[in-house]
Amino acid sequence: NAGVTQTPKFQVLKTGQSMTLQCAQDMNHNSMYWYRQDPGMGLRLIYYSASEGTTDKGEVPNGYNVSRLNKREFSLRLESAAPSQTSVYFCASSEAWGAGDIQYFGAGTRLSVL
Amino acid sequence: DQQVKQNSPSLSVQEGRISILNCDYTNSMFDYFLWYKKYPAEGPTFLISISSIKDKNEDGRFTVFLNKSAKHLSLHIVPSQPGDSAVYFCAAFNSGTYKYIFGTGTRLKVLA
Numbered sequence: 001n002a003g004v005t006q007t008p009k010f011q012v013l014k015t016g017q018s019m020t021l022q023c024a025q026d027m028n029h030n031s032m033y034w035y036r037q038d039p040g041m042g043l044r045l046i047y048y049s050a051s052e053g054t055t056d057k058g059e060v061p062n063g064y065n066v067s068r069l070n071k072r073e074f075s076l077r078l079e080s081a082a083p084s085q086t087s088v089y090f091c092a093s094s095e096a097w098g099a100g101d102i103q104y105f106g107a108g109t110r111l112s113v114l
Numbered sequence: 115d116q117q118v119k120q121n122s123p124s125l126s127v128q129e130g131r132i133s134i135l136n137c138d139y140t141n142s143m144f145d146y147f148l149w150y151k152k153y154p155a156e157g158p159t160f161l162i163s164i165s166s167i168k169d170k171n172e173d174g175r176f177t178v179f180l181n182k183s184a185k186h187l188s189l190h191i192v193p194s195q196p197g198d199s200a201v202y203f204c205a206a207f208n209s210g211t212y213k214y215i216f217g218t219g220t221r222l223k224v225l226a
Binding site for chain 1: 120146160
């Protein structure tokens with residue numbers, strides 16, 4: 001039972017490079033999310049997809065794009081990486097979008113931008 | 115503007131004693147609250163939740179208390195065990211914006 005799988009686990013980029021973080025869930029969940037975690041800042045929502053075919057901005061969307069490829073997969077793209085995007089990125093999913101819907105998280109991607 | 119605050123970055127407790135983790139919020143539109151636990155190199159996992167229509171919810175060794183007038187919630191762990199050593203995040207759901215806001219986390223260390 002894999003749950004939420006994120007790839008890669010670690011990545012080092014140079015400023016200006018692009019990359020895509022992959023996320024897949026096998027729980028048939030409708031909603032998916034991308035967060036970043038920075039020291040002293042908690043988890044901040046970058047983008048979310050309330051259901052297949054929809055995506056919306058969260059608290060800190062600048063510099064990112066997302067694609068809800070299908071119900072299982074939700075990718076996060078950095079078009080031109082900046083040092084400020086050095087962070088740990090978490091993908092999550094939940095059965096639905098609303099109060100009381102528990103989010104299930106992947107193990108995270110640790111990204112360093114030099 | 116941190117709407118959900120966990121003012122204690124860290125907490126150390128002896129095994130067998132009570133751990134109390136606190137969370138304060140500023141927005142009265144928050145009406146559902148959750149606690150997540152996070153171990154190193156893993157993603158957060160759900161622990162316990164509470165609706166704003168309740169003031170207490172209990173699940174085994176874990177109890178969450180909500181004081182709406184003070185905009186304060188707390189997580190009690192009794193008795194604390196070394197395996198409880200982790201970072202704990204509170205999260206609040208805003209029915210107005212339909213989004214969760216996470217706190218900054220408290221690192222709990224339970225000493226054997």
